[in-house]
Amino acid sequence: MNNPKTKILIIDDDLDYCALITETLIDQYQCYFAHDGQSALDQFAAVQPSLVMLDLGLPDMPGLALCEKLASAANGNPYALFVVSGDSSIDTKLKAFAMGADDFIGKPFEIKELISRIERDLKLLKERHALQQSHQEAYQLVEVTMKQASQYSYVMSFFKNLNACTDVEGVIQTFFDAMRFFRLRASISVRKPTPMMLDFNGAQLSPIEANVYETIANKGRLFEFGQRLMVNGKHVSFLVKNMPADDAVKGEVRDYTAAIVEGLEAKLEDLSLRSGMTQAIADLKQTVADISSAINEHNTIVNSVLSNMLTKISSSYHLLELTEIQEDFFTKLVEEGVINLSQSEGALFNTQVDLHRLIKQLEALKLV
Template identity: 30%
Template sequence: MAKILVVDDDPMVRMAHERMLADNYSVDSVDSGNAVFSFFEQNKPDVVLLDVDLPDINGFEVCERLASEGQLAETSVIFVSAHSDIDTRIQAFNSGADDFISKPLDPEELVSKVKVLDERKKSMARIKNDLKDAQQTVLTAMSTSSELGRVMQFVEHSFSLHSTAELMKSSFDLLNALGLSTVMMTEVNRVRDYFSHEGAIKPIEQELLEVLRDKGRFYDFKMRTQVNYSHISLLVKNMPLNDPDRYGRIKDLLPAIVGCINSRLSEIEAQQNVLMQAQELIHSFEVIQMTMRSLTESLGNNQHKATERLHKMVDELQVFIQRLGLEEDQEERVIKYVDDSVEDSLALLDAGETIFTSFENILTHLQETVEKQGKVVERISRDQSSSQNASDVADSLDIELF
């Protein structure tokens, strides 16, 4: 029920005004200007029915003082006067009044004017609340856009990071910018590492990360939340339980953040495996290359020695046959047999030459493969090195609002 303060030095007038308003409002009354100020120290009426002619201070001065002290921010003033000329009305307006009514008062007019001012106050209160809600909505939208902008920049920047340490640093920069205190456990190639935004992780935090890893995607306990993915578990130690809107935004952003980190860790793991396999393959190729080169050299040396030995044997046989004293036809048959055998042996040596050539081709292909694998290793190493010089955007101040 709206509160009305009647100000008049005539007790009969005060009683009459109280009767007119008592059915619909809570009514108090005072008889002087100073009494008004005392009343306002303890109460804040919705409407003041203020007489112009008071014994101590006139109504205009009372209204001006209340206005200057900020007492009329939520209170309306209706001047009551037997003088209804234009000058009096203008003076009432200048002193800060909301309405003017002439004596003697008509009950219906008085109730109607009070009702209008009371409804106006309620309307203004609703508008003020709506404006406050709208401002809060705008602030929430701006905050959400800023947070989302940071996350999107982090996702984009993460593609330039090629090591777990770099990814963790960038992740903590983002989470710190969001006001979150966090620790993380990563698992890459079955090796677990532990990280904290404070630098060193506490033993109990490490134990929690391990124990809660199999508790599902989200595990909430009091103001803490752990998020688990295949390559990472993240424990947030200060979830904003006292701010439901921000709590909801953080819970919406965490899957995007941790999911991105998990994806990058998966790619880092695959990259490490490729690098390891490439290095192992290069080593295996080098061993095979050395072995085949040794076999090729040995084959070439043996072939050369066998050819020389055959030619020497033919020369020695020809001398030896001449000393045997064989008949001419016998000598021809023996020499023909020896020549045929030498020809067969040389044919086999020619086949060895073909094998030698094949080995040389294999060695050439192996050398090309080793060079290609070396370039793969070099490129991966170069990417990892160049990423160390990339600027981190997750903690930049010029966040673009979407």
């Protein structure tokens, strides 16, 4: 038996628009419709769709308010929220994201783009759900650990763990461990040395969240909107999605997240420098190898030329009818040339030894 089609709930008061969307999606998805806020809530509860397409301009209820009601009615069931609006301003996008939207598209839009983004959003939803299930036991273990240490002692432990990281993936894992300790849901955007964006469960970011990073990653060290806090550094930013309501606790979060981003910055800079030094050492090794090869080739050619020269000169003495004094002069001249070339070869050999010593010093410095 074929698998049932994925359910999509389309909430819009424009009947022509709904008909167009139906014609576009009906072959691949099972489509349901609602034309106002209350019927949308009723349909949502009855259908339990995997994706909700919500137009913000509804007749009986503000679209952003409906976002919040849908989240409450979901009872933990996963779904993707795709917001559609004629207002594509950053303020509207931020408000939609703060209310839980996974994607945003402005009217008018291309049908091909809509289909592509629906497929992507459903794929991300499936990946997040699978990762959430696989990480549930790990989260429970972390929660037990969280109860055994204070906030500030954990910050010290965080820096120690961070110092032991040898790659960007380890840094990100250490960051997420810290967020779980503080009971914070967060995502992270790393720009150096390897660009990547990940959510707290290891999934890719939704398109709208990625857009939020691009928009406010340069808005100062701390940027707070709604129940969210963006913490920005030069090479890394992270977004706390569940800021506490209590002002005192919120102040504590600001304090230790500011310390955490400083640690992340320092470690990512260190990894970048180590990566650059590793590449520089590799390049230097190749250069030394090339020099050695060139010297060996040069020596082979010079020795061959000198050997031929000596043979020809020796065999030509009787033809040139040179005196004994002249023969001795030419012989000594050639011998002096050979000695000078040998001394030059020794200097080149010493240069190779010095370069190898420099490589060893750089490799030792990299390990410090």
